[in-house]
Amino acid sequence: MMSFHEERETDGGLSYAEWFDRVEASRDHIGKLINSPGEQIAFFSSTSHALNSVADMLPLNQGDEVVVTDLEFPSNAFPWVRLQKRGIRVAWARSHKGILNPADVEKTLGDRTRAIAISHVCYYNGFRADLESIAEIGRKHGVAVVVDAMQSIGALQIDVGKLNLDFVASNSYKWLLGPFGVAMLYCRDDWVTKLEAASVGWYSVKDIWSREIEKFELATGARRFEVGHPYFAGILGLDAAVEFLLQIGPERIERRVLSLTRKIREGLGLYDNVRILSPTEGISGITLLKIDGKDPRFVVDALRERGIVVFCQSWKNGIGVKVSPHFYNTEDEVDAFVDAVGSLAG
Numbered sequence: 001m002m003s004f005h006e007e008r009e010t011d012g013g014l015s016y017a018e019w020f021d022r023v024e025a026s027r028d029h030i031g032k033l034i035n036s037p038g039e040q041i042a043f044f045s046s047t048s049h050a051l052n053s054v055a056d057m058l059p060l061n062q063g064d065e066v067v068v069t070d071l072e073f074p075s076n077a078f079p080w081v082r083l084q085k086r087g088i089r090v091a092w093a094r095s096h097k098g099i100l101n102p103a104d105v106e107k108t109l110g111d112r113t114r115a116i117a118i119s120h121v122c123y124y125n126g127f128r129a130d131l132e133s134i135a136e137i138g139r140k141h142g143v144a145v146v147v148d149a150m151q152s153i154g155a156l157q158i159d160v161g162k163l164n165l166d167f168v169a170s171n172s173y174k175w176l177l178g179p180f181g182v183a184m185l186y187c188r189d190d191w192v193t194k195l196e197a198a199s200v201g202w203y204s205v206k207d208i209w210s211r212e213i214e215k216f217e218l219a220t221g222a223r224r225f226e227v228g229h230p231y232f233a234g235i236l237g238l239d240a241a242v243e244f245l246l247q248i249g250p251e252r253i254e255r256r257v258l259s260l261t262r263k264i265r266e267g268l269g270l271y272d273n274v275r276i277l278s279p280t281e282g283i284s285g286i287t288l289l290k291i292d293g294k295d296p297r298f299v300v301d302a303l304r305e306r307g308i309v310v311f312c313q314s315w316k317n318g319i320g321v322k323v324s325p326h327f328y329n330t331e332d333e334v335d336a337f338v339d340a341v342g343s344l345a346g
Helices: 001-010 016-034 047-057 078-086 102-106 130-140 230-249 250-268 296-306 331-345
Strands: 042-043 065-071 089-093 113-119 142-150 167-171 182-185 272-274 287-291 311-315 318-323
Touching: 001 230, 016 042, 016 182, 016 230, 042 047, 047 078, 047 142, 047 182, 065 078, 078 089, 089 113, 089 296, 102 130, 130 142, 142 287, 142 331, 230 250, 230 296, 250 272, 250 331, 272 331, 287 296, 287 331, 296 318, 296 331
Parallel strands: 065 089, 065 113, 113 142, 142 167
Antiparallel strands: 042 182, 167 182, 272 287, 287 318, 311 318
């Protein structure tokens, strides 16, 4: 990212056309992480921006229905709730004790259901949805599956080709290790030409160097959903982060993340007054916990004083402490975290 800014400062716009070529190359590279052709990847400014675009573009009519789970972050709930003003119904798939079973999703579907909006991993308790079963339900009922992968991609494997998912959106600054301000949207190829974007610009068209204004031909891939100048530096930063992850290997990363998570949960399980609020089913890289009698905000501050970075997570039923190790964390760091929580609990 710094190299791009330095290049722009040094030569002005002399490399302008080359920057666009780099963006297109980045699509192919980023697509490898999820087993997608690059042309099925579109760039947005945030996960919310991407999911709002999907909600706006899906061919929904008054009386149609979208199923949304109650484990969603607002980014994958508000865009659908907003559609109620257009006469689109929202049906809520309810979780039980933080767990969302595929059967609970399927029984929520009706004759007018057109889409399922679901997070791969719940942002607050770390529950990992069974995407394979959800995707199968979507195919069985002819319903689009819209996945918020913000809390999983980069840590857990997602093979959009194998799962036959319709849409997957994620920002780059969490598990992907990328910058703020750029998000990716995977759009399955058969949806690309069926969707009509609410906005169109010079970057949406097949020939971005044409200045024809009386007619236009949209790009054949997901770039047709992008309107103006891409965020060059951010996309190149995301591309570099993805290259790093691919060098290590998605399978190795997932195995490592889940191993560290299990080590954390086993260690914390030794303390009677430490409660793990994350469900044991559908494990991911996120663990939500609480120390009886201790304000989670105090716990977070006390751990940070010891150089341990965790997060104070608010959710609909209260507040807890969220810990999320990545592949680069060590077993010694996990032991230090568990010991520190134990000393605070004691």
